[in-house]
Amino acid sequence: MKHFITTSDYTAEELGRMIDLAIDLKRKKKKRNLSGKNLVLLFFNPSLRTRTSFELAMQQLGGNVVTLNTGGDTWKLETENGVIMDGAGAEHIKDAAKVLGRYGDAVGIRAFAAGEDWEKDKKDPIIAAFARHSGVPVINMESSLYHPNQALADIMTIREKYGSDLKGIPITITWANHPKPLPMAVPNSILLASASFGMDVRFLRPSGYDLDSTILERAQSLSQNAGGKLTVTDNIEEGYKDSRVVYAKSWGSLEFYGRPDEEKKHKKKLGNWIVNSEKMDLTGNAIFMHCLPVRRGVVVSDSVIDSASSAVYDEAENRLHAQKAVLYNLLAN
Ligand code: CP
Numbered sequence: 001m002k003h004f005i006t007t008s009d010y011t012a013e014e015l016g017r018m019i020d021l022a023i024d025l026k027r028k029k030k031k032r033n034l035s036g037k038n039l040v041l042l043f044f045n046p047s048l049r050t051r052t053s054f055e056l057a058m059q060q061l062g063g064n065v066v067t068l069n070t071g072g073d074t075w076k077l078e079t080e081n082g083v084i085m086d087g088a089g090a091e092h093i094k095d096a097a098k099v100l101g102r103y104g105d106a107v108g109i110r111a112f113a114a115g116e117d118w119e120k121d122k123k124d125p126i127i128a129a130f131a132r133h134s135g136v137p138v139i140n141m142e143s144s145l146y147h148p149n150q151a152l153a154d155i156m157t158i159r160e161k162y163g164s165d166l167k168g169i170p171i172t173i174t175w176a177n178h179p180k181p182l183p184m185a186v187p188n189s190i191l192l193a194s195a196s197f198g199m200d201v202r203f204l205r206p207s208g209y210d211l212d213s214t215i216l217e218r219a220q221s222l223s224q225n226a227g228g229k230l231t232v233t234d235n236i237e238e239g240y241k242d243s244r245v246v247y248a249k250s251w252g253s254l255e256f257y258g259r260p261d262e263e264k265k266h267k268k269k270l271g272n273w274i275v276n277s278e279k280m281d282l283t284g285n286a287i288f289m290h291c292l293p294v295r296r297g298v299v300v301s302d303s304v305i306d307s308a309s310s311a312v313y314d315e316a317e318n319r320l321h322a323q324k325a326v327l328y329n330l331l332a333n
Pocket of ligand 1 (some may be wrong): 291
């Protein structure tokens, strides 16, 4: 069963072929058809871009799409196995997965980390349950660990700017401040994807903001195999110097996981971790990227996000085209 759960389940060549198709679809050089195919989307968390772009992608390919939000559309789902269901959960996730897999030719799931216990969250239990029980391809629309559709659109955007060979192109993936401890799926995914394409990755974060060691180790291995470079640093000048892509994202600290009030105090001294014009001036005329939504004045200054170097709306648009390629890859035939 082919799923789209993380880009690192695919080779750079396979991802590159999906991006080539996405670019051709965007430029209207190719057409693809998924008429008669049905996609079910299940959201455990809110979305603006992911929901809109997936629904439109499926409709524009001629297929059908049904969207459900667990915060009102469905029965409350029990996610623990082997429990006596006399609590709030009215339907087991196993049953929901089996049923939705009978209706849909693929199921898209958005389920963020619960944010209390990293050992539990890092197993991505909801995506894993759907992959195990639905019987159809599962598309990860952002889980605890990964946001592969975002990463595919991100790499597509970088390729549109710099061409298809990204080997050695410097990308700065920088932590940014934020009032809340946000999920790690986006930084994990752009780190893995940029490493897969052999980029010169500078992973820039203050002390306490490392990603899970399994992700960093996998990124190192992907980078080595692709002939790229991966540098982990807390030195802002080193991270930005001569970079061609500045990719900003905030995420929560694993050291303070489940303790947001303590982390908030710790973050008070990190207010300078904002992407501003002064930092962008250190780069080699880099483009600015962020998956959105973004807090202006906290993560990035208006002067950067509103500048000609900002690629954030191209990134958001490319979600639509990249997801058509993902859907076609999973559902054609
Ligand atoms: N970037 C992204 O996934 O946006 P949404 O959370 O709005 O879907």
